[in-house]
Amino acid sequence: MRLVYRVTPRQRLIVLEHALQQMQAFAQHRWWHCEAGGVLLGRHLLDSHDVVVDEVSTPQHSDRRSRFGFFRSSKHEQVARQRWSQENSTSAYLGLWHTHPEPDPTPSGVDRRDWQQAVAGDTYEGERLFFPIVGTHCMRIWTLSRRGTFRELNLEKKNGNQETGAS
Incomplete structure (x- = not known):
């Protein structure tokens, strides 16, 4: 299974099953589960505008986590750099993901500021970064471009049926 999102008329974001x-x-299915997150890792496909998320970093011991908050430690950057080296400079940093304790997640003001800082200050290939939020019933993904264009991505329809991002 994979999820395919339309980014632009010429570009898709493909999230592979493993990621x-x-x-x-x-996902925060129980009241005691804390928010979690990490970075998206993947590839910009050659001869295509498509971007593939192959894997993600998972919570690190140095992260600060609570029911309604998550602070990503610098350990995630180390994971991304290690993967870049291990994969012969083909594994790219594509964005940030985290969870919310709500069925249909929406970004908070803190999330949006974090994303703006990532786009402005992080080193990455391409025009934009991607920001999935995993809720208790679905996952939604937003993108923010270097030019400041912010929007939610939509799943592509497949055979007339929309694929689901449900957990």
């Missing part, structure tokens, strides 16, 4: 399972494993 999806890694994120969904931290």
Whole structure:
């Protein structure tokens, strides 16, 4: 299974099953589950505008986590750099993901400021970063471009049926 999102008329974001399972494993289904998150890792496909999320970093011991908050430690950057080296400079940093303790997640003001800082200050390929939030019933993804364009991505329809991002 994979999820395919339309980014622009010429570009898609493809989230592979492994990465999806890694994120969904931290969905906050119980009241005692804390927010979790990490970075998206993947590829910009050659001869295509498509972007593929192959894997994600998962929560680190140095992260600060609570029911309604998550602070990503610098350990995630180390994971991304290690993967870049291990994969012969083909594994790219694509964005940030985290969970929310709500069925249909929406970004908070803190989330949006964090995303703006990532787009302005992080080193990455391409025009934009991606920001999934995993809720208790679905996952939604937003993108923010270097030019400041912010919007939610929509799942592509497949055979007339929309694929689901449900957990």
